[in-house]
Amino acid sequence: MASTFDPSQLHILLVDDEEDVVEVVSHFLSQEGFNVHKAYTGREALEKATPDVDLIVLDIMLPEMDGYEICKRLRSRVETETIPIIFLSAKDEEDDQIQGLMLGADAYLTKPVSPQVIVAHVKAVLRRSGIEESRTLQVNNLTIYEDEYRASLDGKDLGLTLTEFELVRYLVRHPRKAFTRQQLLETIWKDAMMVTERTVDAHVKNLREKLGSFAQHIQTVRGVGYRFVQEKGADSEE
Amino acid sequence: MASTFDPSQLHILLVDDEEDVVEVVSHFLSQEGFNVHKAYTGREALEKATPDVDLIVLDIMLPEMDGYEICKRLRSRVETETIPIIFLSAKDEEDDQIQGLMLGADAYLTKPVSPQVIVAHVKAVLRRSGIEESRTLQVNNLTIYEDEYRASLDGKDLGLTLTEFELVRYLVRHPRKAFTRQQLLETIWKDAMMVTERTVDAHVKNLREKLGSFAQHIQTVRGVGYRFVQEKGADSEE
DNA sequence: TATCTTCTGTCAAATTCATGTCATCCCTGT
DNA sequence: ACAGGGATGACATGAATTTGACAGAAGATA
Numbered sequence: 275m276a277s278t279f280d281p282s283q284l285h286i287l288l289v290d291d292e293e294d295v296v297e298v299v300s301h302f303l304s305q306e307g308f309n310v311h312k313a314y315t316g317r318e319a320l321e322k323a324t325p326d327v328d329l330i331v332l333d334i335m336l337p338e339m340d341g342y343e344i345c346k347r348l349r350s351r352v353e354t355e356t357i358p359i360i361f362l363s364a365k366d367e368e369d370d371q372i373q374g375l376m377l378g379a380d381a382y383l384t385k386p387v388s389p390q391v392i393v394a395h396v397k398a399v400l401r402r403s404g405i406e407e408s409r410t411l412q413v414n415n416l417t418i419y420e421d422e423y424r425a426s427l428d429g430k431d432l433g434l435t436l437t438e439f440e441l442v443r444y445l446v447r448h449p450r451k452a453f454t455r456q457q458l459l460e461t462i463w464k465d466a467m468m469v470t471e472r473t474v475d476a477h478v479k480n481l482r483e484k485l486g487s488f489a490q491h492i493q494t495v496r497g498v499g500y501r502f503v504q505e506k507g508a509d510s511e512e
Numbered sequence: 513m514a515s516t517f518d519p520s521q522l523h524i525l526l527v528d529d530e531e532d533v534v535e536v537v538s539h540f541l542s543q544e545g546f547n548v549h550k551a552y553t554g555r556e557a558l559e560k561a562t563p564d565v566d567l568i569v570l571d572i573m574l575p576e577m578d579g580y581e582i583c584k585r586l587r588s589r590v591e592t593e594t595i596p597i598i599f600l601s602a603k604d605e606e607d608d609q610i611q612g613l614m615l616g617a618d619a620y621l622t623k624p625v626s627p628q629v630i631v632a633h634v635k636a637v638l639r640r641s642g643i644e645e646s647r648t649l650q651v652n653n654l655t656i657y658e659d660e661y662r663a664s665l666d667g668k669d670l671g672l673t674l675t676e677f678e679l680v681r682y683l684v685r686h687p688r689k690a691f692t693r694q695q696l697l698e699t700i701w702k703d704a705m706m707v708t709e710r711t712v713d714a715h716v717k718n719l720r721e722k723l724g725s726f727a728q729h730i731q732t733v734r735g736v737g738y739r740f741v742q743e744k745g746a747d748s749e750e
Numbered sequence: 751t752a753t754c755t756t757c758t759g760t761c762a763a764a765t766t767c768a769t770g771t772c773a774t775c776c777c778t779g780t
Numbered sequence: 781a782c783a784g785g786g787a788t789g790a791c792a793t794g795a796a797t798t799t800g801a802c803a804g805a806a807g808a809t810a
Contacts, residue, residue, distance in 0.1 A: 358640075371629055375636040381619065391609055398613040402641075435785060452661045472769090473787055479770065495661050496768065496795075497674030673796060710758095711798055717759065734757065734806065 281307030285326055286396060288312050289319040289344070290333035290362065299331065302389040303396065316344050325353040329400055331392065334363040334370065345377045352444060352461060358399045362387070411446050413504055416488055418443050427488055437462065438481045445492065445502035452501040474499070523547045523564055524634060527557040527582070528571035528600065537569070540627040541634065545650060554582050563591040567638055569630065572601040572608065583615045596637045600625070649684050651742055654726055656681050665726055675700065676719045683730065683740035690739035712737070 286308045290296050293314070300310045311327065313319040316339025323330060323344075330348070334341035341361060348354040358380040363370060374382045380399045383392065411418040418425045423439055425432050434442070440462045445453070453461075455471040463469055478500055482489035493501050524546050528534050531552065538548045549565065551557040554577025561568060568586070572579035579599060586592040596618040601608060612620045618637045621630065649656040656663045661677055663670050672680070678700045683691070691699075693709035701707055716738055720727035731739050 372632040375632040378639065379636065380640060394610040394613045398617065401616070402618065437786070450657070451659045469786095470788060472789075475769065476771085476787075479772095494769070495674075498661050501660065675797070707797095708799060710800075713758065714760085714798070717761095732758070 284328045284400065285309045285311060287319065287322055287327045287330045289314075289316075289330065289336070289341075291315065291336050292333075295333075295362075299389050299392055302393050306393060306397075308396070316340070319344050320347060323348055323354050323357065325357075327354075327357055329358045329360065329396060331360045331362060331396065334361060334374070342373065342377060345374075345379065349378055350461075351464075352440065356447075360392070360395055360399060362392075411443070413446055413491070414488070416442075416446075416485075416491075418446060427486065432484045434481070434484060437477050438484065441477055441481055442485075442492075442502075445500065448502070450501060450503055452495040452498050454499040456499075458499065522566045522638065523549060525549045525551060525557065525560055525565045525568045527551045527554075527568065527574070527579075529553065529574050530571075533571075537627050537630055540631050544631060544635075546634070554578070557582055558585060561586055561592050561595065563595075565592075565595055567596045567598065567634060567641075569598045569600060569634065572599060572612070580611065580615060583612075583617065587616055596641050598630070598633055598637060600630075649681065651684055651687075651729070652726070654680075654684075654723075654729075656684060665724065670722045672719070672722060675715050676722065679715055679719055680723075680730075680740075683738065686740070688739060688741055690733040690736050692737040694737075696737065 286303055288296050288300055288303070288310055289312075290299075291314050296312050296314070300312060303310050311322055313322050316336045319330075319332070319336075320339075332341045332344060336344070341363075345359055345361075348357060348359070359378070360381045360383065361374040361379045362383050362385060363374070364385045371382045371384075381395050383395060409420045411420065415428045416425065417427075417429075418439075420443065423436065425434055425439060425442060441458070444458070444461060455474040458474050459469055459471070463473075478492065478494075482492055485492065491502055491504065493503055495501055524541055526534050526538055526541070526548055527550075528537075529552050534550050534552065538550060541548045549560050551560050554574045557568075557570070557574075558577075570579045570582060574582075579601075583597055583599075586595060586597070597616070598619045598621060599612040599617045600621050600623060601612070602623045609620045609622075618641075619633045621633060647658040649658065653666045654663065655665075655667075656677075658681065661674070663672055663677060663680060679696070682696070682699060693712040696712050697707055697709070701711075716730065716732075720730055723730065729740055729742065731741055733739055
């Protein structure tokens with residue numbers, strides 16, 4: 275994922291089953307210097323939606339799997355959950371638009387729409403999401419370098435293992451929200467339903483150890499699971 | 513500028529010279545719990561665009577100064593340059609839309625547009641400007657953060673246990689409705705029919721203790737069980 | 751109003767149950 | 781085979797829940 279607004283460094287995934295649309299829009303985006311990738315079916319879209327993609331233009335009506343479903347799946351995968359999505363739709367029914375936005379779309383365009391408008395939206399969305407959002411998460415004295423798969427505390431590298439890294443990253447990305455062990459397993463241990471919940475505990479323990487004093491931000495929610503909070507002591511009343 | 517998706521903490525500035533539009537949209541936004549501020553002219557808009565405003569819904573056609581101009585000025589002031597803006601326009605000419613996006617708009621809606629769509633866009637824009645959505649229940653000074661498994665009174669965390677939390681949440685979700693102890697057991701203690709009804713009492717007691725003065729809203733319905741009411745002493749119905 | 755009956759509030763002790771922790775085993779890639 | 785990370789099961793610990801007894805409140809009866 276790129277870090278400056280240099281179109282030649284940016285990858286756009288274009289998903290639509292109408293080849294004409296894909297070709298025309300692709301042409302205009304290429305004109306602007308973007309790297310364009312094309313997909314014509316839902317499955318293809320999911321395959322090509324790698325973390326290297328900076329933005330997805332997604333048609334709602336697709337064979338095999340509709341845009342909403344694709345969006346949902348992308349949002350549930352850690353590597354793709356933050357990729358901006360622009361919905362494209364022939365329907366202009368209100369409910370569809372609302373549903374699209376609720377699923378986390380960054381824009382919802384109703385066909386017919388000119389390629390120029392699409393390009394304008396692509397730029398606008400990229401400007402506000404891909405660009406100024408550096409690929410690092412900063413919380414107090416903790417820094418998570420997403421691209422580098424490492425994290426540091428007060429500048430000192432923590433030497434996290436992959437699992438530990440994904441664990442903090444996920445928790446920090448969703449501040450305050452409590453997750454059950456099961457949820458964490460499903461998100462971070464993508465494949466495994468064959469993994470004990472105790473496993474999560476073990477990793478949380480190791481993580482906390484490495485986090486040192488910062489560990490207080492990883493709270494246990496008894497009966498539920500764990501959560502990350504920025505302010506400590508939000509658990510006890512005064 | 514607020515940091516959690518708690519509508520009651522979020523301020524929206526609504527700018528349009530058509531009073532009807534402002535009123536209607538305002539109503540829907542308030543319905544969602546947002547704090548709405550209104551402006552009917554460009555100058556008024558600039559005055560009310562303080563750093564405390566989290567998002568601006570801005571009509572293009574305005575007396576005194578058009579939306580583009582306002583946008584430019586906001587973007588050039590340090591305190592306001594990052595406030596997300598949603599443009600509203602009667603024109604649907606492409607160029608306008610492109611210009612709007614180039615100026616840094618976060619969305620561009622073409623009238624006529626339903627209030628619900630505006631609300632959906634407001635939420636979407638807020639969500640991606642770093643504010644994570646979390647479902648919350650608000651009743652007077654009590655806030656229940658469903659995703660976070662915690663509740664606070666006047667902003668102070670109550671430190672509820674899981675059972676207590678689920679108890680208030682359930683009662684608050686069904687205002688005025690009285691539940692028997694048995695019903696509560698079946699709902700909250702999913703598995704157990706082997707639990708004494710006295711157990712419920714105990715938890716209600718602990719809950720009331722933590723709720724302090726708010727406890728008066730958790731009423732005992734003699735011979736039945738418990739219920740939550742928003743107004744105290746609500747013996748008479750409407 | 752006086753009395754009886756039933757239901758609820760409360761408390762502390764007993765028990766259950768979730769989590770923290772550790773030692774060990776397993777797997778994967780070198 | 782070895783090293784490093786990951787998974788697991790057994791325990792200890794302590795928090796949360798449950799319970800039973802009893803006092804007190806609310807209703808019912810007359």
